[in-house]
Amino acid sequence: MRKRPGVAALGIAAILFLGGCADSPSESGPSESATSSSVTQGKKDMPLPVAASTDDPAAPVALTLDGGSAPIDPVATDADGSLLPPRDVSRLGWWVDSALPGEGSGAIVMTGHIDDVDQGEGFAARFAGLREGAEIAVTTADGSSRQYRVDRLLSVSKDGRLPLDELNRLDGPETLVLATCGGDFVGPPLGYANNDFVFATPTGE
Numbered sequence: 001m002r003k004r005p006g007v008a009a010l011g012i013a014a015i016l017f018l019g020g021c022a023d024s025p026s027e028s029g030p031s032e033s034a035t036s037s038s039v040t041q042g043k044k045d046m047p048l049p050v051a052a053s054t055d056d057p058a059a060p061v062a063l064t065l066d067g068g069s070a071p072i073d074p075v076a077t078d079a080d081g082s083l084l085p086p087r088d089v090s091r092l093g094w095w096v097d098s099a100l101p102g103e104g105s106g107a108i109v110m111t112g113h114i115d116d117v118d119q120g121e122g123f124a125a126r127f128a129g130l131r132e133g134a135e136i137a138v139t140t141a142d143g144s145s146r147q148y149r150v151d152r153l154l155s156v157s158k159d160g161r162l163p164l165d166e167l168n169r170l171d172g173p174e175t176l177v178l179a180t181c182g183g184d185f186v187g188p189p190l191g192y193a194n195n196d197f198v199f200a201t202p203t204g205e
Helices: 009-018 123-129 164-168
Strands: 060-065 068-076 092-095 107-111 135-140 145-157 175-187 191-202
Touching: 060 107, 068 123, 107 164, 123 175, 123 191, 135 175, 145 175, 164 175
Parallel strands: 068 092, 107 175
Antiparallel strands: 060 068, 060 135, 092 107, 135 145, 145 191, 175 191
């Protein structure tokens, strides 16, 4: 089992509190508390993710679901323990200190922005359409394809309790965790009201 270097449980809370929440309104528009000037800042106000690198052949490089595919960038936590997705909303970020596909244990954590005022809808917006039984494929650096099946969906208010034990673990059953924001758009700094999670387990195929 790999050892995670110095990531506290609070770090993943910050990851999922901030990650995937661009300053862009939902289709129903921003709440009264969100001004048009704050919304239109868009991508230029997105914090930069902490880039990471890995030469592990099992590192994920692409994710396919619902007829579409997104490239994956390795990302790391910053000095505050926060993890942010790539600014390009067509891409996803894989937490480089989480588990690897095919490793047989631990949570493989990926996150992305659901939208941006300049770029439009992000790939992570597809997470909201997933249902139990949906299939997801992860391509790794060595060209292998790992298949997962959705078995649980979870939406948590940002003032609620996050499933930290499930997100931080490197032991237990191998689980792919897709995390982004959802619910109503409430304006900066939260973006959207909820943290949404998709949990999927290997199909064995």
